[in-house]
Amino acid sequence: MKDSLLFSVIIPTYLRPNKLKNCLEALLQQSLQRKEYEIIVVDNDSNGSAEDVVRKANASRHGVIYERRTSNNVSEARNLGAQVAGGQWLAFLDDDCVAPPFWLERAAHMIRINMGKEMVLGGDYLLPGEQVPPESASVPGMMPEGRYLPEGNLFMPRKLYLAFGGMNPDLGPNEKRFGYHEGTDLQIRIEQRNPKGAPRILARELAVHHHQKPKNPLFTAFLSGLDLGRLKGGCGQRDLFYTITRIGWLSARLIGRILSDGAEKSVSRELLRIGEIWGSFQSGQGRNGSSATGQTRSRGRQVGQKRKA
Numbered sequence: 283m284k285d286s287l288l289f290s291v292i293i294p295t296y297l298r299p300n301k302l303k304n305c306l307e308a309l310l311q312q313s314l315q316r317k318e319y320e321i322i323v324v325d326n327d328s329n330g331s332a333e334d335v336v337r338k339a340n341a342s343r344h345g346v347i348y349e350r351r352t353s354n355n356v357s358e359a360r361n362l363g364a365q366v367a368g369g370q371w372l373a374f375l376d377d378d379c380v381a382p383p384f385w386l387e388r389a390a391h392m393i394r395i396n397m398g399k400e401m402v403l404g405g406d407y408l409l410p411g412e413q414v415p416p417e418s419a420s421v422p423g424m425m426p427e428g429r430y431l432p433e434g435n436l437f438m439p440r441k442l443y444l445a446f447g448g449m450n451p452d453l454g455p456n457e458k459r460f461g462y463h464e465g466t467d468l469q470i471r472i473e474q475r476n477p478k479g480a481p482r483i484l485a486r487e488l489a490v491h492h493h494q495k496p497k498n499p500l501f502t503a504f505l506s507g508l509d510l511g512r513l514k515g516g517c518g519q520r521d522l523f524y525t526i527t528r529i530g531w532l533s534a535r536l537i538g539r540i541l542s543d544g545a546e547k548s549v550s551r552e553l554l555r556i557g558e559i560w561g562s563f564q565s566g567q568g569r570n571g572s573s574a575t576g577q578t579r580s581r582g583r584q585v586g587q588k589r590k591a
Contacts, residue, residue: 288390289319290367290440294359295377296326299335301493302377306339306346309375314386320368322347324359355456357464360433361448364440370398372443374465376434379407379490388487389437392422400480402438402469404431405488414486425482433465435490442480446471 291309295302302323309321323346325332336348349362364372371393375381392403408414425431433449446468454464472480 286317287320287369288393289314289371289373289386289437290363290369291319291321291373291375291386292324292360292363292367293322293375293377294324294326294356294363295332296354296356297331298377299331302332302335303339304380304493305375305377306335308380308383310339310344311383312381312386313383314390316344318390319373319386320345320347322349322363322367324363325350326354326356326359328352353457355451355454357449357451357454357456360464361451364443364448367440370440371437372440374433374436375490376492378493379434380493381490385488385490388485392483392485393437400439400442402431402436402442402472402480402482403485403488404436404483405485405490407432407435407492408489410491410493412491414489422483422485422487425484430463430466430469431482431484433468434492435488436465437488438480442472443468446475 293302293305306321306323312319321344323332323336325348328351330350333348333350336346339346347366349366351359351362360374371389373386373389389403406414433454448468449464450467453467454462469482473482
């Protein structure tokens, strides 16, 4: 690991070469000095559909690192990227996101003014053309209890990530289902082990533009809430009467939202909460553990093998 290398930007990708190209172009135009960060693309397509995109980016000697896997699992891809990373901090970015030119520089500034203390740092997702409100752009804040940063725009120390086993391969998008909240699970585990350490900081100026809108955003919001409720499991001990009453109340609010303004964000928020309540009731069990070990790349090297300095 090189002391001068602050960030390893890890991008899991699967069959989205055009979006990956846009993502890489934005990362190669960052205001932070290029020697302070590396870019690692982890291709979940066994046929290597992203390799040509990386090769073209490297035609200008940009040195983007490429890793190929044999199956589609986003958590495993991020874990692999973390294992081969050389940076002190991991910066996770989805392949359908475009970061602003100051993304890494602003994150580096926040890390340095905090003297490199352990923390989990992240920003929002913005729709194409959407901007961060000026009044909130420069005011980082602690995430409220029970809320967590999105895994597709997330910074944390590499040592911290590996110490907690990375992201759970059973959560998040994989070949079996399009799951959610693999990053939430990791943040919950960190929080439970050390409630006073590694605070979660939301910095709205680190927001990135998200260019892949769900085909059915309202249904997606409900499924996301369902996974979140199963993960948190907080209401699992409560009875069915409580759950039905709570969902009934939220459904009434949902109808009110639709009748009043029908705004997609407001309706999605209510659907997410309904899904969370039902998923929490369903779970009643603790979360499964996670492991970032035992994965292999198609190139045959063990994930845990150190790369050369």
